[in-house]
Amino acid sequence: MYQGDNGELKYQVITFGCQMNEHDSEHIAGVLEGIGYTSADHQDDADIIVLNTCCVRETAENKVFGLLGRLGKQKKQKPGLILCLGGCMSQQEHMGSRIKERFRYVDVVFGTHNIHQLPDLIEQAKAERRQVIEVWPDSRGVVEDVPARRQQGVRAWVSITYGCNNYCTYCIVPYVRGRERSRTPESIISEVITLGREGYKDITLLGQNVNSYGKDQTGGMDFADLLSAVNDVDGVERIRFMTSHPRDFCDKLVGAVAKLPKVCEHIHLPFQAGSNNILRLMNRGYTREYYLELVDKIKSAVPDVALTTDIMVGFPGETDADFADTMDLVQRVEFDNAFTFIYNKRQGTPAARMDDQVPAEIKSARIQELIKLQSGITLRRNGADMGKVLECLVEGPSRTNKDLMGARTRTGKIVIYRGASEQTGMPLPLRITGYSLTHLNGELLPEK
Ligand code: SAH
């Protein structure tokens, strides 16, 4: 039996990592609500706590270990508390034994491929009073119809592919998320139609490499075709997608982004490194010349496009000259924003075994230099919107000040303005009156 005497069992899901995990957490919440749990406002009120973990870098893992320690103490005070650990960390082969040894009090360990089994695993852990570990090593196809409890608002995420086949030499994702699998166009479109009816207006299509959508299917629909089909769905006003792999960003896709009215002028296009030598060692499958040419194509086909990226410093063997190539590429492209990372060894990946690991002080000096350069560019790019009137979609009141509202431009930037909560969900033209590194400030146009 899942339900307590008062029927008031509560859950909390704590998420680490990328948007894929954020969306998986919506499914975890949906599954828990399906067996009668309701969302807890506060961690202390929760009867079940699920950690949805990330292992892309060591820092992400360390945060989870720290939190597990604190939750262990909480469980001593509240022995009935059920702790579950899911997500990418639990998919690592060595993790099962580590959890068994260090965190015996975790009740359920589950993987990224078997979220739908959570109710049975919880029941088993409760009945048998032991740690239950069930991690499917790889997916057994795409499991459809797992319920989701989506965040309220105007934005929603839709997975279109799972897993990754690229095997970039630094990256753990293919090992913990499995081979790339595309969902069928029918199941994606039917999900988007439902979201449109429910009032979600800004839809992001998700996958580790959305551009290779459909390559594992016989139906013949590629990513550009899928965008076109999503563009036809009523109620949806904006379409975004991430992440794009530069190698698979074909001309047909550039054309689709330019032509389809609902597809936003925002493309997240990780380049990782500006040096051809490092790109080859990373197994990224493109050169800096190819990347720069692609950026030129996108910029000329999609005027006012905002480009964002992921950049890594300190990959094994990265010399000063290689790093200078990265800085040079950042200067040339003028990204609106960039996520910057220090290379971090991941057990089981080819790069972890490479010689020439870069010393920590050099990595840290390089990232500082890179962040400084990109911050200047981000400020300049945000400043270039000053005085413009931009079409914004209102997302809701600011958390800290209820007179202030948050809206988003088609280019993905947040605009804070003085308004009313009734405007949530409305498209509004806003005049840009200020800017910072993180957002723009705006004002409503005077009524005519
Ligand atoms: N599929 C996406 C990104 C997934 S991971 C893509 O290919 O772009 C998100 C980012 O984490 C990557 O873009 C990369 O910059 C960074 N990352 C991945 N593995 C890393 C590692 N071992 N050390 C440091 N950063 C890493």
Ligand code: SF4
């Ligand atoms: Fe990792 Fe590369 Fe796949 Fe992105 S494309 S998830 S960086 S292996």
Ligand code: F3S
């Ligand atoms: Fe982390 Fe897994 Fe995403 S390792 S970055 S949560 S796919």
